[in-house]
Structures are given as C-alpha cells and as structure tokens.
Amino acid sequence: MRTLNADWRAVARDCVSHLHTWAAKCPDDPRLTSLVGELSMQDKDFGQWWGSRHVPSPSRRLGMKRFHHPVVGELVLDWDTLTCGGAPDQELVVWTAEPSTPS
Template sequence: MQWALDSITEGIAFVRDSHQNLLATNPLGRAFYTPLIGDGGRIPNLARFQFLDPASRDFYPDWDLFAQMCVAIMRAEAARDPHDRVFQDLVGELSTRSDTFRRLWGAHDVRTHGAGTKRFHHPEVGEVTLAYEELAVTAEPGQVLMVYTAEPGTPSADRLKLLASLAAELPAYAVGTSTGR
C-alpha cells in the first residue's frame, strides 16, 4: 500500500482503519498531519487527536463539524462489527475522557462522508481549504484511502505546494509499533 501512496504527489493521501488509526501516508500527508503524527513511533489515531488533543482545535477551524463527522463515521463503523473489542475500548476511552464525544456518541448520528470540502489550519502554512474523496480499500475491509486536493490557482493550492516542498525532506509514515495512547 505504501508504494501506491507515494505515487500520489499532487495531494495529501493517507490510509486509515476502522478504529480511526492513521496507518500510512504519502510524504505530503506526513507533512500535513505533523500535528497528529508528531515525532512518530506510534500509530496516530484521528479520533483521539480530535477529542483528546487541544491542538486539534487549532488544526480544525470547524472543530465542531469535524467532531460530529468523526463520531458519525465511528457510529457507521460500529454497526459493521458491533463485537470489535478494540473499537469498544476506543469508544469507552473517548467517552470517559471527553464530554463532547460522550454527548455526540449518545446522539446516535450514523453517516459516512465520501466526498466534500474541509478547512484546516496547518501550523506551518496557515489555512487551507481542500476537497476530499474517500475510497474503500477492498483488499483490506475497514480501511479507506483518503485523498485531499486543493483547487488549482487558489491560495490553498499555493500553500499546499509550499507544504510539499517541506515534505520533500520527510520520509513517508508507515505503521508504528505502539497504540498511540
């Protein structure tokens, strides 16, 4: 899978699993998700970042919308395998540590978000608005490939190019050895 990610050079690409773990990225994705990935050595988790890391409020200018989307996606994943112990543990952890997660989880909103636009505030390049597309990885049920791109000729595209130049110095991110807790 990593070779396929590395071939995507015009956008941010990453693979996540049903537990919201960020499994692999292309070099631009690694640079983009530095607030989440940090120095590496762990499997970063999008839901833990969203609800437990204060840096997520800066990274996601539309934090409330992202929180709702994250939980709705998790609800859809829970329906696919209600006996997944790792997933149950993640929901339990987030429910005990985040009032917002607990409230949203209790709302029972179930949705997938296959395509659209999102705003981010990257600490090195500022605000970017990106179109996204979610693609199922059929060889690995529960995994999805996410691709973010900027509209050509926009300030977001310019900022993404700047980030790409910074990304050229970083290795691709692959699965770490710890759980990211």
C-alpha cells in the same frame, strides 16, 4: 487537532458518526468497546455525541474542509473517497487544492 480544523466541532461529530457506523459492523470488537468507553470518560462532547447516535449518510464520499495550518496559514482542500470493489471496508481519501490558489 482542535486548532488545525477550522470547524473542529463538525469534524469531530463526523468522526463520532463514522465510529458508530464501524461499531454497527463490529459489535463484538473489544478494542472498539474499550476505545468508546475511554473516550466517553475523557471527553464530555464525545459522550454526548455518541449518545445521540447520529450516523452519517453512506453517500457522503466527497467534500471540502478548511484548515488553519500553523506554518502556512489557511488551507481549503477538497477531498474525495475512493473504495475498491474487492475490499469495500478499505478507503483511500485524496486531498486536492484548487489550482492557482494559496492552498
């Protein structure tokens, strides 16, 4: 994962922030508590980021990411998150490439 994402640190921090959001929704989830403990012990960056308590803005529903794919090279993909009104905790992320680009 570290070599696939062009800006791995930013992507990882985003993931930690989203995990914080989920932890706030499910504070008594023993599996989540165990996961956070395990990641904190195994990765010093995770521990620092978890301690910062940075939580993402809920309005961040779309964006762009750059990838370094080992076979096809650099990919630039836009992403958009779709939710269902009846199940707001479920999300579908759609990735698209700009037409007529190498991506």
